[in-house]
Amino acid sequence: MRIALVVLLALLSTGAAAAPDGQATAGATVETPPVQHSGDAADDPAIWYDRTDSSRSMVIGTDKMGALETYDLQGRLLQRITGIMPNNVDVRDDVVVAADDDTDEGVLRIFLVDPATRKLRPAAVIPTAVTAHGVCMYRSPVSDKLYAFPTAVSGRVEEFELTVRGSRVDARSVRLFNLGRTVEGCVADDASGALYVAEEKVGIWRYDAEPSPRHSRVLVDGARPERDGHLQADVEGLAIAGDRLYASSQGSSDFTVYGRMVNAYLGRFRVVNSGDVDGCQDTDGIDATSRPLGAGFPAGMFVCQDGYNVRGSTVLKQNFKFVPLERVVAPIGTSPTPFG
Incomplete structure (x- = not known):
């Protein structure tokens, strides 16, 4: 779902006041250069953590x-x-997986990060059965095995077991299931073993991330207008940081927040203009971490794709915004609100 540009620019002209009365807001402190391609080009971010020097x-x-x-x-x-x-x-860790659906079957493009140079090096190209569109990764707390979940606009989700062998990565498909309709965003919780999948028009589903023939699921929150819930379709990116699960509610151009373990709804916030950095609107992908990342992000970071990157009244190519995590955490209360 794309917001009408003329309406959005009118909202942006008011800065933080664009948020509805009583809604929490957070301002980004850093933005990336615009991507080189025009239109709906930037999509999804991921945060690589340098275990030796977090500021890198x-x-x-x-x-x-x-x-x-x-x-x-x-x-x-x-x-x-x-x-x-x-x-x-x-x-x-140092394994990066990108979903590339520019082929008939789609592929996972796997890279390894060289921590010394911070360069990504190709490690594998893996064909998928689901025409990979979205992807998330999972480190099992049970087996310590590494997995990747490509998702598809067809509604199918596949699970691959990944094995790093020197400069190469091997992949083996271990699971395939179908939600029925378009899915893209997903995130797996390495602590609880939960897999969250965003069915764009329906809501957020929770599955077991361990490879298993069982595909039972629980609806975490619904997306309006089709379901009653706190989300407004399309439901896009998902992220986990600290004790919270975050989702991009693209239709309302803001973000919903849930408890990490019980998944109760906690509140919502909007990323707004802050100084020379504009906010995030019509967001696809997000990521977040509660690990300290140096002086600029001492409590971690929330990253959002900006669907309408503007400077004043000028619309630029899309980019990504970095928000200190404490700006996201502080305005949202901790008392859970039941779903419905």
């Missing part, structure tokens, strides 16, 4: 029209990998 951590972002990009914590471009069409991206 970086954000990986997709330009789904033709590149995978990496940025430092000041938003500066570090690397641009061209010749691919990555729609979504995720990372665990």
Whole structure:
């Protein structure tokens, strides 16, 4: 769902006041350069954490029209990998997986991060059975095995077991199931073993992330107008940080927040203009971490794709915004609100 530009620009002209009365707001402190392609190009970010020096951590972002990009914590471009069409991206440790649906079957493009140089090196190209569109990763607390979940506009989700062998990564499909309608955003919780999948018109579903023939699920929250809930279709990116689960409610151009363990709704917020950095609107992908990332992000970071990147009244190509996590956490209360 794309918001009418003329309406959006009218809202943006009021800055933080654009948020509805009583709604929490948070301002970004850093933004990346616009991606090179025009239109709906930027899509999904992922945060790579440098275990030796957290201030050297970086954000990986997709330009789904033709590149995978990496940025430092000041938003500066570090690397641009061209010749691919990555729609979504995720990372665990030094393994990066991007979903590329620019082929008939779709593929997972797997890279390894060299921590010394922060460069991404190709490690594998894996065909998928689901025409990979979205992707998320999972480190099992049971087996310590690494998994990737490509998702598809057909509603299907596949699970791959990944094995790192030196400079290469092997992949084995271990699971396939179908939600029935368009899915893209997903996130897996390495602590609880939960897999959250965003069915765009319906809501957020919780599954077991462990490979299993059982595909039982629970609806975390519904998306209006089809379901009663706090989300407004389309439901897009999902992220986990600290004790919270975050979702991009694209139709309302804001973000919903849930408790990480019981998934009760806690509130919502909007990322608004802050100084020279504009907010995030019509957001596709998000990511978040509660790990300290140096002086600029001492409590962690929330990253959002900006569907309408503007400077004044000028519309620029899309980009990504970095928000100190405490700005996101503080305004949202901790008393759970029941779903419905």
